[in-house]
Amino acid sequence: MFRNQYDTDVTTWSPAGRLFQVEYAMEAVKQGAAAVGLRSTSHVVLATVNKAASDLSSHQRKVFKIDDHIGVAIAGLTADGRVLSRYLRNECINHAFVYESPLPVSRLVVRLADKAQVCTQRSWKRPFGVGLLVAGLDETGAHLYYNCPSGSYFEYQAFAIGSRSQAAKTFLERRFESFNTYSRDELIKDAIFAIKETLQGDKLTSSICTVAIVGQDEAFHMIDQKVIEEIINSMEIKEDAPADQAPLQEEDKGSEEAPMDI
Amino acid sequence: MALRGDWVYENNGGTCVAIAGSDYCVIAADTRLSVGYSIYTRDYSKICKLADKCVLATSGFQGDMKALQKNLAARHLIYQHQHNKQMGCPVMAQHLSNTLYYKRFFPYYTFNILGGLDSDGKGCVFTYDAVGSYERVGYSAQGTGAGLIIPVLDNQLKSPSPLLLPAKDAVTPLSEVEAVDLLKDVFASATERDIYTGDKVEIVVINASGIRQELMELRKD
Numbered sequence: 001m002f003r004n005q006y007d008t009d010v011t012t013w014s015p016a017g018r019l020f021q022v023e024y025a026m027e028a029v030k031q032g033a034a035a036v037g038l039r040s041t042s043h044v045v046l047a048t049v050n051k052a053a054s055d056l057s058s059h060q061r062k063v064f065k066i067d068d069h070i071g072v073a074i075a076g077l078t079a080d081g082r083v084l085s086r087y088l089r090n091e092c093i094n095h096a097f098v099y100e101s102p103l104p105v106s107r108l109v110v111r112l113a114d115k116a117q118v119c120t121q122r123s124w125k126r127p128f129g130v131g132l133l134v135a136g137l138d139e140t141g142a143h144l145y146y147n148c149p150s151g152s153y154f155e156y157q158a159f160a161i162g163s164r165s166q167a168a169k170t171f172l173e174r175r176f177e178s179f180n181t182y183s184r185d186e187l188i189k190d191a192i193f194a195i196k197e198t199l200q201g202d203k204l205t206s207s208i209c210t211v212a213i214v215g216q217d218e219a220f221h222m223i224d225q226k227v228i229e230e231i232i233n234s235m236e237i238k239e240d241a242p243a244d245q246a247p248l249q250e251e252d253k254g255s256e257e258a259p260m261d262i
Numbered sequence: 263m264a265l266r267g268d269w270v271y272e273n274n275g276g277t278c279v280a281i282a283g284s285d286y287c288v289i290a291a292d293t294r295l296s297v298g299y300s301i302y303t304r305d306y307s308k309i310c311k312l313a314d315k316c317v318l319a320t321s322g323f324q325g326d327m328k329a330l331q332k333n334l335a336a337r338h339l340i341y342q343h344q345h346n347k348q349m350g351c352p353v354m355a356q357h358l359s360n361t362l363y364y365k366r367f368f369p370y371y372t373f374n375i376l377g378g379l380d381s382d383g384k385g386c387v388f389t390y391d392a393v394g395s396y397e398r399v400g401y402s403a404q405g406t407g408a409g410l411i412i413p414v415l416d417n418q419l420k421s422p423s424p425l426l427l428p429a430k431d432a433v434t435p436l437s438e439v440e441a442v443d444l445l446k447d448v449f450a451s452a453t454e455r456d457i458y459t460g461d462k463v464e465i466v467v468i469n470a471s472g473i474r475q476e477l478m479e480l481r482k483d
Binding site: 065086089090093094096099 | 332342
């Protein structure tokens with residue numbers, strides 16, 4: 001994407017009918033560290049790669065519990081992600097207070113999407129620079145949604161966002177049809193596999209990986225590091241796993257990532 | 263019946279009692295809900311678990327009790343999100359006081375007792391008035407039967423005089439079983455003479471291993 005005369009503010013359309021500022025915001029998501037989500041009929045798993053800004057600092061938190069039945073994983077500007085998580089938590093608490101029942105996931109993602117849309121139509125605001133994978137369970141079953149800075153959202157069986165997510169997406173595309181029949185443990189394993197794909201050569205250890213799960217009888221929670229360690233150790237290099245090295249069309253791996261993008 | 267055209271409160275009666283021990287806390291409340299000389303229900307819980315080590319018992323107007331409990335539970339969720347841990351009992355105590363005083367000029371018609379374990383694992387009981395004035399004590403009773411119960415507790419629980427300085431820990435040396443038995447006795451006594459107390463008493467015990475609940479039958483008249 002090259003600089004042009006229509007990308008100065010979010011309230012300017014280009015002649016081709018594009019809002020460049022919004023598209024640049026989506027670029028921020030692509031620069032963030034990877035996050036994947038997978039869904040079966042009874043469980044949803046989120047897994048993220050935890051990047052540390054340097055060896056001296058701690059790993060960035062990318063998975064947030066929103067309520068007992070909903071959690072999110074983010075990619076992009078973590079500050080924006082944190083603020084949105086606080087908003088989502090508030091919405092869930094208020095709904096539960098008034099209606100004494102958990103907020104359905106689909107309603108939550110709509111509110112989030114509407115909030116994002118506002119920032120695409122005000123000259124004094126900027127779009128949120130974070131994509132959210134929203135995992136949740138409600139009366140209608142297990143759900144995984146992706147909310148992007150543009151204000152649109154989609155429901156997925158499985159999805160990956162962030163840098164080198166194409167590799168994970170390719171891996172998931174091959175297997176998603178059977179996810180609905182997967183057991184809880186198989187789902188976790190495949191989530192870790194998908195994360196492994198995004199590392200492409202870098203070693204997968206439990207310290208750089210966060211996995212969280214929500215299920216029908218299971219409130220949203222992070223999975224213990226020891227359990228992840230065991231799963232990683234038991235993983236064999238399968239023949240079909242090495243990702244078809246999909247051409248990395250989105251970003252330049254060698255480019256400096258802006259300090260706030262984790 | 264309402265005393266004035268705009269009287270919005272109602273006293274639903276009932277009694278709450280709590281006793282703090284060295285490593286436990288027992289909180290009890292009867293389960294009768296009344297209005298005037300009638301009974302709404304014999305099976306209404308006035309006790310609410312707010313946090314892992316923190317339980318609230320409320321007598322007074324149950325509409326306000328419900329609203330107060332919901333309010334506190336929601337604020338506790340926010341606290342957990344922000345601090346990544348549960349509210350401790352003294353923290354919740356201050357918070358309850360703030361919440362009550364917030365409505366100083368349209369109060370929650372509630373008489374609360376907060377019980378639980380503090381950060382050292384010792385039992386603590388906090389007693390409140392309707393607008394949030396509170397104090398940590400070794401034992402307390404609130405509600406319609408309180409006047410009948412407090413003198414008995416004063417006699418039985420060797421609480422050092424509050425006039426002694428420095429303020430000594432008023433926690434009772436009684437064991438958990440003895441404290442529960444004492445509670446059962448005082449409730450049975452209060453039930454005899456207070457029309458609003460009776461049916462059943464719900465006893466909740468908090469100790470290091472968690473929270474335990476018991477129900478005991480009381481006179482139904």
